[in-house]
Amino acid sequence: MVTKAVPKGDAVKRMGDIASKIYHDLASSEIPTLSLPARTKSNIEFNEMYRVWKYGNATTTRSAKSLDGAYMLLRTMHMADFIKSMIDQKKSSTLREMYYISEGWGLAKFGAQQESDSLAEDLEIMTLCMREEFKLRPEEDGARVIGNLTLEERTRKGDIMKIHCQEDVGDAGYSIPYNVEPEKLKIKSVDADFILAIETGGMFDRLAENGFDESHRSVLVHLKGQPARSTRRFIKRLNEESGLPVVVFTDGDPWSFRIFASVAYGAIKTAHISEYLATPAAQFLGITPSDIVNYDLPTDKLTDQDTRALQAELTDPRFADEFWRGEIELQLKMKKKSEQQALAKYGLDYVTDHYLPEKLAEMGVI
Amino acid sequence: MRRRDLTAGCGLLTEEDAMAPTPIAEQLAKNQKEISVAEFFERNKHVLGFDSPTRALITGVKEAVDNALDACEEAQVLPEVNVSLAYLGDSREEFVLSVEDNGPGIVKRQIPSIFGKLLYGSRFHAIRQSRGQQGIGISAAVLYGQLTTGQHAKVSSKIGDGHPVYSCDIFIDTKKNYPEIMNESLDHWEKPSGTRITVPMLGRYVKGRQSVYEYLRGTAIVNPHARITYTEPDGTHHVFERASDVMPRECVEIKPHPHGVEVGTVIKMTKGANNRYLSGFLQTEFSSMGSRTVTDVLKAAGLNKSDNPREMTLQQIRSLVEAFKKVKIMAPPTDCLSPIGETLVKRGLKKETEEISPEFIISCMRQPAVHSGSPFQIEVGMVYGGSLPRDGQVRILRFANRVPLIYQQGGCALTHSIEQIDWRRYGLDQRGGKGIPNGPAIFLVHIASTNIPFTNESKEAVADIPDVVGEIKLALRDCARRLQQHLKKKEKRAKTKQKFELITKVLPEIASKSAGMLGKPVPNLDHVITKIMDIVWIDDEIRYEKVQKAQPVEEERKPVRQMTFDELPEDAADAVVSSSGWITVSSIKVQNYTQKPQGFTIHALIPPEATLGRAEPVPSKVTPKKISWELPEIPSAKTLTIVFELAGLGKGDFDENEIYTEGINPLCVIGADNWEGGDTDVEVSVLGHQEEEIAKEELEDDLERASEKGSKEKATGGDE
């Protein structure tokens, strides 16, 4: 039961549509414009059907009336043309490679890779095609997995490789590739009770070393900070195909809450494909601000940036429920934050022997 | 006044005091003796400006240069002042300062007193604007040099063609307080007259803001008629060229104004009165005393017009001074003042800030005003942009009677006036709307007066007289408004420059890229371009054309009127035009980037010194301060160019036209402001309007300050 992916359009045709729109504007003596959904916190809405947060109806218009707008349109067209030719030639490139290629686009070249990455996202949104269809991929690799599950991956040579994520992998676990679509990766079998997504590498390694995947029949997934698309997509597929619950275990600070939000609700930047990436069933395990108090964890002071981030979350529709409101306000009041690894205060096994079992039981997962 | 304060303060006692008849006084008398000048000097080093070796060098230069410039102005010759500082022998702490001028020279018999006696001068009693006031300056420098090096100063002077140069060494006998002359000799100079003073002195040579170089540079800015050269101890030679070859207006000496005198002064005046009748005495010995005023004063004082001033009692004099305060008396005449003038302030600043290549220079001169009976006049200049640091404090240049003030910036009314303005409203950074603002700017403030109200004898800071501060603030605000206008215009232009980039570069590429992707022909962009721009763009360019000095001004270029620096006589005005020898050619380009034809009126303001020559198209109206054109309709996407020439300005005096539009929506015009003056002349309309605005801003700042204070008080009240 794979989620219905974003409607797959003919990417080549969509690229041509962009050029047509602009040409048509010019030919009819209008200032050329392109519209796309506004990618802001205020323009995300809860989608009842998919139970994730997606963009609302607000749009932004890029217009050649301003110099910045005109440059945007020119770059958009160059990128569309480039993607078209890549598809034609059955090639693919990384976002970074495209950034370097844009050096040759004359006036349309970018000032920084961030600009070209974000325009690639804009193009996805405008054309309703996925970046993967554009043959663009991020250079960051996906994160790691350890647990009692068997996968089938199609290798570069086209062979099918069977991998068991405990027996066939080293201590680092199985590395999630950038493309986790069924044509590349199949989930053959899972024998576990729940999926545990972990923010930091240190904690992932701690749980692996303590054998938490075996002792508590869990699949451990390393998020590596703000998770890459492929990691989120992998978690979603695992959740939907195996029906296992997903719990997210992060540091206890506002940035970690956002990591959870992007796993469970959908990220603001990629809200156009939230139904494809987000796992609405995911639950937050901790560290919650209440945990900081209840477990008397070592803390750091909130920085000004932390405080601002918390305040921003109070007006973020994704956090507008009782649980989050209570926790965010508590944290603002105590002005403290803690890391996952602060649990080591009570010994290296405390997290696997006490904290996690207690929290999981509380949540009804075990 | 000052002179008495100084002597009294150091115990030079009068005979009367010393011969008190009581025994205790006799006792005291044993300790009472004349104090030597050396001791006097030692005690007053700081007020005389010789308290540190660094400052001593600057003060030495200042005293000699001030005198040189004063002397040249009195003799009405364009000053040529050569300053040099050299190490004295192998020492790095002792210097030989030498300053030579081309002034009138000094007659032989005066030399010992001028250079060897404190409190000897020609300006102490004269009420007029001059640099020297006290008769201390140069002799203090000579004395300092002698006390610190044990060596003699040397003076050379020539008083006219056919006279030899007389030179001598001056030695001050500090016990007798008497100058002695040695090593007299005669010599020859090419120049008709002049003076050179050479003083050996202890000093410390530094660079930077408080240095001899900066002092001379400041002097050059406010004395654009002077040519100053300077040789540093390491041999580096600087020349501050003249920016103008017109002498400043000669300052007339005036009589004391009744509002500026105290009882003591009046006693002295009555003692020496030549007139036997009080009414005549009042009319001739004071300024602004017409016969009506004299009658009013006498009535108020209960005195008779036929009283003999020499026989007045102290009581009578007191009531006279009281009456001066009660009766309305006209302000003193102001021809005793010699301000620099707006154009010359600008020119001086321009010349001396060339290496910064500033983006904008403006100046403003106030009308003369009066503080306690003394006339004064304020001038302000501003330099903006170029390579000046963007984040540091604005640099302040202070001047009093054309003399740079180097020390005590924080304690000076000129600085305080700047600090009291909320500069944020004029687009400069300023923490809390108080204090010295930040930004890439230099502010120049000059006060000219017959009596500069210095805070003390060292003449480094001006006292906070409310009338003076008020005038300075008005002048600053006037400049600030124009600076702000300039900045706004620039910002608007920069935005529009972007649009030019858009329509000339980016848009054509968008068109060809989209056409290329679709394999279609590139569409025509004209209409899209006017839709994107939707403005009228006014561009202004100024260039200077040199005209041959001898060449007669062509008929059509014949000046239509004569306006000159500080209202010089007609023939002098001609001299200005021909000697500057430049024609300023302005072209104003009007480009219609809107979708419909545009017809409107353009006004260009011209500086008061300028004379209009050729103008194309023919203006519909010309007044002494502005030129107006009612333009024919300019079709969409077309351009019209206006060209006009001005004479009477130096090269670079005028680098930006003030252009206004009328009869068109100001929002769609870039490069000109909306004309709000109606059909009248600038003087009464725009300027009048500005004064009003400035007054409003002043009031707003005051209110803000008052409310701030109020809220602070409340806040502290709440704490308690």
Ligand SMILES: Nc1ncnc2c1ncn2[C@@H]1O[C@H](COP(=O)(O)OP(=O)(O)OP(=O)(O)O)[C@@H](O)[C@H]1O
């Ligand atoms: N270079 C000079 N050429 C001609 N006269 C001079 C020159 N230098 C000084 N004098 C005459 O000597 C007088 C005394 O000069 P001095 O500098 O001591 O006093 P001052 O300039 O009058 O006042 P201040 O003490 O404020 O400088 C001057 O008033 C002036 O008449």
Ligand SMILES: [Mg+2]
């Ligand atoms: Mg002097």
